[in-house]
Amino acid sequence: MENRTRSRAWILIALLISLSALLSGCWSKRELNELGVVVAMGIDLHPRGYKVTAQIVNFKDAGKHNTSDVMSVVTYQAAGESVPEALQRMLSEVPRQLYMSHLRVLVFGEAMARQGLTDVLDFVARNHQFRTDFPLLVAHRSEAADILRVVTPIESIPANSLFSSILVSSKKWAATGRITLQQFITQLDRGGSDPVLSGVEVVGDKTSGTTDKIWHTLKPNAMIHHSGLAIFKRDKLVGWLKEQGSKTVNYLLNDVYTTNASFKCPDDEKQAISMQLQWVKSRIDVVLKGEELSGFNVNVYAEANLDSVQCPMDISQSAAISAIERKLEERIVDVFDQHVSKIQKRYDVDIFGLGEVLHRRHPKVWKKYKSDWDKHFKEVDVTIRAQVKLRRVGSIVQPLKKDMMNR
Amino acid sequence: MKTVIVEPRQFFIWTFGLTVGTSVLVIPSSLAMTAREDAWIAALVGTAINLLMVLLYVVISRQYPGMSWFEIMEAALGRWLGKLAGGFYLFYFLILAGTLLGNLGFFLTSEILTETPIEAIQLLFLAAVVFAARLGIAAFARVGELLFPWIVFFSLSLILALLPQTEWTYIQPVLEDGWGPALQAGFHSAMFQELVVLMVFLPLTKQSGQTARHYFQAAGLGGLLLTSIVLLSVLVLGIEQAANSTFPAYALAKTISLGDFIQRTEGVLIALWILSFFVKTMLLVFAQLQGLQSLFRLRSYHHLIYPLAALILIVAWNTYLDSIYVAEIIQKVWANYSFVHLVVFPVLILVVGAFRGKRRRRVT
Known part of the structure; x- marks a missing residue:
């Protein structure tokens, strides 16, 4: 019995000594x-x-x-x-x-x-x-x-x-x-x-x-x-792509978080109204004609806040607000149309992922276009629609310029 | 050996660990390769197939109450044929335990501890296995209860932390090429949970009705966890990367970034895989020890622990040659080999048992 406890003690000591081998740390250590x-x-x-x-x-x-x-x-x-x-x-x-x-x-x-x-x-x-x-x-x-x-x-x-x-x-x-x-x-x-x-x-x-x-x-x-x-x-x-083109791509890829948008004043080409866009969302829909692809619809939705108004217009009417909304929508459609067709014509690369949308929504139709998508992309119709909601006008209502001119 | 009593709750944890262990690390890539966007459907199919297998096993256990898998085979197929079949299962479990150990070593040495010899990691893990095996099944059952909350915690934090990065369009189109690929991949993946192992431990539990229920629930729940990891792999990584990653679940953990603040958590989440590896390896080791004991009618299996550990290590070194070789084996050979042990033998035993039961009834 005593013999056994002694041998156990020896084993324990041997184990403890062998543990010291681990003290050097691990193989894959990396000191700062x-x-x-x-x-x-x-x-x-x-x-x-x-x-x-x-x-x-x-x-x-x-x-x-x-x-x-x-x-x-x-x-x-x-x-x-x-x-x-x-x-x-x-x-x-x-x-x-x-x-x-x-x-x-x-x-x-x-x-x-x-x-x-x-x-x-x-x-x-x-x-x-x-x-x-x-x-x-x-x-x-x-x-x-x-x-x-x-x-x-x-x-x-x-x-x-x-x-x-x-x-x-x-x-x-x-x-x-x-x-x-x-x-x-x-x-x-x-x-x-x-x-x-x-x-x-x-x-x-x-x-x-x-x-x-x-x-x-x-x-x-x-x-x-x-x-x-x-x-x-x-x-x-x-x-x-330059600034506007890059923005267009990011809008379509749904990567826009907030950004700025502006358009010219109705009666003065040198001045502009500028807005901050928020909650920008875009949705790409496939338009089919039977089993054939006829085009894509891009719907852009954004909320806008008025940032600066450099024209002497009356903002206090809700008609003015909706006029601004329509104007901005026009502007978005204009810019997007221009850049999308430029990218289609000049580069024929589908950076908007339109082919991917077609694949995900209509896999059967995609199979027909898959092999030469680049060629189809070049000619496909992309219709852009925008919907802007002007929610806030900022801390003042009427443009300073209007107040100044009415003095 | 029958004196050990396992609580139904502990049995639940075992089943869960067996379902999730290793599968969670490797399954997503093979599913994404075959079933593409429908990998998650395939994972659900796999879960359903697993549940059917559990049903099969529970029915068999009703035919032979109180017997472990090895005893059932002897009772059903006769002494020598039963022992032969038992030998097949022993070999199956051994290969499984060996590849698990190989997989663990490869995972750790290729992703984290790249300069550490693979043998050192495997020996350390095996030391823990030997230690646990010496303490016996009852102690391990309680260890399972200690580990389970962590497994749940890590799985939930992995899933929740990934939710902000999901891109739901990634699973479209659904069923592009019909059900074929999804069913095929689902069947394939169902061959990796090896729930038959638990038949060795079923007689150790007392309330067999409740245990059977837990058997089902844990297999289902584990399947759901696998499905959600597969789904997340596709939603976050996209099928292209999910299919091309060596360890997709780890690639997934790498992408976690909550508010650019909680990042680089993969080092912590590794615990999830190591813990589930441990549960699975331990179950396989105990299954082999029990099997050896019952095949050779030994009084105790304690002296077999070290030789078995050495054998597992040798198998690990000789089966896990490199990850490509293993991936090929998994794709081409393993599912069929596993199928024999998971479905063919059990169905055979069920049929034999049904005939015997009929004959017995006629005699009485």
Whole structure:
């Protein structure tokens, strides 16, 4: 009996000692001071394959409000036949292990986007470190590297600045797109729709944007600027949309949260009435003629609040209100018609996802058009209808100009 | 062994764990591949098929009251034929336990602990399994009761957190190619819940009427959880990505973002899969131990725990060669192999039992 307790004690001691082997931590441990946290990545073409630019947080300063004179981020660059190879090569310069899970934005150079994104996206989707919820951007008329080398005011980490300005502008302005990796891949694989991505460009002097001098001036001489949507045919960039075109696309994709709309005064071409739109919704309906597709109806519904009135009109009558509503509806239909048919004629890519709507609502009809949808899309009738409800006129009723003229 | 008594409630938790375990991680991609937008209908079909199987098993257990699955087979098919069939089941359970362990190791090493040797993870998990097996079925039944609230909590938080991201148009068109693909995928997915395992434990419970009811309810509820995860995979990821993900439920957890504030929760939600893996693996281990005991008429199975654990590990290393190989096996071989054990043998036993019952009645 005693023998048994003694041997038990020995076993226990042996077990306790073997436990100390676990104290070194686990295999996959990653200490914060060994990580180079990549917050933004840019990918461009290179004679060797790809050129990858990574913006890595400099932890000495991040978190503090830029009081010291150390930059919050550093950008590194390396080239390789594939993106992972370039990232490996980057380790010859970066003193730390690259860590991708906190990536905020992924930027593609325009040349690269024109050649096609699938090969790079395969890596990003396959690698377990990348999440799928960061926005993808295309550098307009420049390389991705230029975008990542601009120091931004207000936000000391440029990647965060890019990320939050995408959030804010897509929510309040509606001419940019917050298209994440996941959405892009889904649209790429799906029949009957083509993807769009938001564009960015550097305005001003590209080379002087790289120093912290920007923080010491009121008017920075280099800024990152959001520049409309990039149209893709499958994974290749084919063209750009300007502000109005981008807004139109976002309306149709139901991605507009609030935005601004304006039209000219009835009796003065130089002045305008401007409104804020809220609760914007659009609905795409398929019009069939028997078993044939005859067109699509797009119904746009929005609530408007009066923002500014620069014409001397009488707002106190409900007839005036409905006149404004009709006018805005006309304007929306006009602008949309113009841009939808432009996109149809010039690019023949279905970025509105009309084919997808047809597929989901009428799968049998879709089968007839599926194989050469791009051709059908080019000729299909798209009828736009708008319904605007003016709900609030703001804190004053009559336009100041009217009061002033009636004096 | 009959002295152990399992509460109907504990039996409910076992059934639920067996239905949900692993299936929740892998089923959505194969369903989305075959049934496309109708993956959720296929999941419902799968649940219905599972319930029919449970009905079959309960009827059989009524024919042979108080007997475990291995004893039933001996009683129905005769001693030697019954033992042979029991051997088939032992092998089936062993392969299942091995692939579960392989699946767990591959999941953890490809998504989270990429630099950790897969063997280390599997050994650690197996150590917990051995530990639990040594404590016996009654202790494990109570562990189940401890784990169940967490499984429910994590499943509910996964589902609720994903609701804001659903895109309802993603499940349109409904039944584009008719019922064919949905039924086929549903049948295929019903072969992965292996509810027959619980027949080994049915005689351990006392109130057999209530237990049978719990058997049904848990299979149905587990099926509903599977269906909602499948539905969410399609609604959030879209069929293209749901079908192309190695672990769609994990990809799903990655997308959670509540107000850009509650994010990156996948690390926590992994607990859901590990807990359900544990319940399922434990049930398979106990089923094998019980089976060995009853086939070879052993007095106790305690000395078999370590050899069995080693065997499971070897099976895990030799069946789970890589995820593509396993996916191919699952697509082409497994459903048919499983079908033999889940449906063919039980139906055979039911028919034999019905004949015997008739003959017995005639004699008396």
